[in-house]
Amino acid sequence: MPDFSVKQQDILQAAIAQFAQFGLSATTMEGISKAANVSKRTLYKHFPTKDALFDTVVAQLIERITPLTAIQFIPHYQFDTQLKHLAMSALELLNDEDYLTLSRIVIIESMRSKKQADSLNQRFIDCEKAMLQWFKDASNTDCLGSISPEFAAGFFWGALKKLSYWDQAISWKAPLDEAALNELVEQVCNIFCNGVTQGQ
Incomplete structure (x- = not known):
């Protein structure tokens, strides 16, 4: 997972909140840009599409699981x-x-x-x-x-x-x-x- 700038982290947190509240289909890039307090130009610079932004959110959830995969039986x-x-x-x-919030987003979109x-x-x-x-x-x-x-x-x-x-x-x-x-x-x-x- 890449290191995100402060601006990108703000965008991701805003996206998580928007996706959790409205779901993927009803969430808009304009709504995310307003919630993150960034211009749409800045938003699209980092995340060219809403699907790309959602994929990054899901990747964050996957990343939260990976420490569990490091536990080995002795x-x-x-x-x-x-x-x-x-x-x-x-x-x-x-x-x-945060994991629960991301999980809710994934559950909604899976359904x-x-x-x-x-x-x-x-x-x-x-x-x-x-x-x-x-x-x-x-x-x-x-x-x-x-x-x-x-x-x-x-x-x-x-x-x-x-x-x-x-x-x-x-x-x-x-x-x-x-x-x-x-x-x-x-x-x-x-x-x-x-x-x-x-x-x-």
Whole structure:
């Protein structure tokens, strides 16, 4: 992701607010330029089309996910400790206010356009492959017992999203506070680890 000037950052923040409020189709470049307090000439200099600006906004959302892809499973290290670290890293991302705002934009545009949905879905699948790889690596060291890594990743990621993300994103609720996040990590990881242990 390129480094943006202060002017470009102002434009992107204005675009995010406009897209979140009006959606892609109803947002205008004129509205964005006014919200960013820049001329339309300056706006088009940095972002030649509204679609190009939207693509940059989506790229920012994708970039917010990439730190999660750097977390690797460490063989012969406590599984529950690693799982809690993975869970907390994911929850810190899912509960970030900027990430939630960008997510709402993507959700709206995915519902509006199948073509847009297919494009966005592919980009997110590529990012979430790292979560599956973590569980595959855990499975290779017999940490999952008879549970498949595909099921484990889906169950784990799905539980975190259901309990901390979807209501916040769709119903415009405030992100969970630190105490609630810590409690959620403990409960999800305990249920997961107990289930794996009993399945072995």
